[in-house]
Amino acid sequence: MKIVIIEDEQLAADALKAMIGGIRPEAEIVATLGSVEEAVKWLTLHQAPDLIFCDIHLSDGNSFEIFRQVEVHAPVVFTTAYNQYAIEAFKVNSVDYLLKPLKPTEVAHAIKKHEDLKKQHIAEGLKGIQKMVQAPQRKSRFLVKNGQSIKAIPTQEVAYFLAEEGVVFLYTFDGKRFIINNTLDQLEEQLDGANFFRANRHLMVHIDAVKEVRPYFKGRLELLLNPHIESEQIVSSSRAPHFKEWLDM
Known part of the structure; x- marks a missing residue:
């Protein structure tokens, strides 16, 4: 060294x-x-x-x-x-x-x-x-249930995905929430890493949804998102450098 x-x-x-x-x-x-x-x-x-x-x-x-x-x-x-x-x-x-x-x-x-x-x-x-060798196909839209009908939501309208009690929710930039069948692990493979980042076990966030980043205890980061989310969202100290790098691309 x-x-x-x-x-x-x-x-x-x-x-x-x-x-x-x-x-x-x-x-x-x-x-x-x-x-x-x-x-x-x-x-x-x-x-x-x-x-x-x-x-x-x-x-x-x-x-x-x-x-x-x-x-x-x-x-x-x-x-x-x-x-x-x-x-x-x-x-x-x-x-x-x-x-x-x-x-x-x-x-x-x-x-x-x-x-x-x-x-x-x-x-x-x-x-x-x-991942590059496997060249997975990126998702361009998500089909969600909207009342009695099915609605297609383009990926660019998604602010973040949040896992709560075993259910993954899709949140749009206009504040709407839909249940999807994908897991966050699957989404990490399917979405463009330039736009989406797996911030922690519960959250995958679009770069435009990151409103503010605050230093947190022991090298971690606290995220403030748009649209607002009540639960505290923390990036671990091990992922914080990758997150900062991603934000700065």
Whole structure:
């Protein structure tokens, strides 16, 4: 694992190196950078590392400026003595947000979280290749019962699918609700992943139905949907990076 540390305090950088060395002795610290300018230059000229530990307050400004100046493909663990930057960190490809003084257990958790997400990326990548080979036919409409008649609802009119007590409901953007026979697992195979995302065990949501995303406890995300839904809808910490990636496509 190749790691870059962006930290302007030498003692803090040395302490972090020691923690990483104790947690993952095989890890290689390929660079220790102390300013926005230095980080932008290094990230522009070198291949992305596997992981970045980045302090938020640097000698020449806020480290979020780095990500405005250069496209960073590596996941980032932010470190700071302040907690008011969690929202800003959420917008970047962040794995974790650690408050100083750093503790070895927290650094170890952040590294393991990155490794787990990387494994999941590989597994999902293989799953995606398999799906491409199988080339499933995407659903363009759903037949639902409407009173005594049958109605066809185009997929683009669907805001989300919600599983409640073993029944899957289709919700349209105009707030109507219909029962369908499909399971969410089946829908995940049948719908275009560019438009629909399996947010959790109960919800598959259309990208245009996501009204707001809020940081939640332990790296999870809370979704506010349109049309409004009473039940709390949470994206797990393991799926949160994929969800943010999907929203940003």
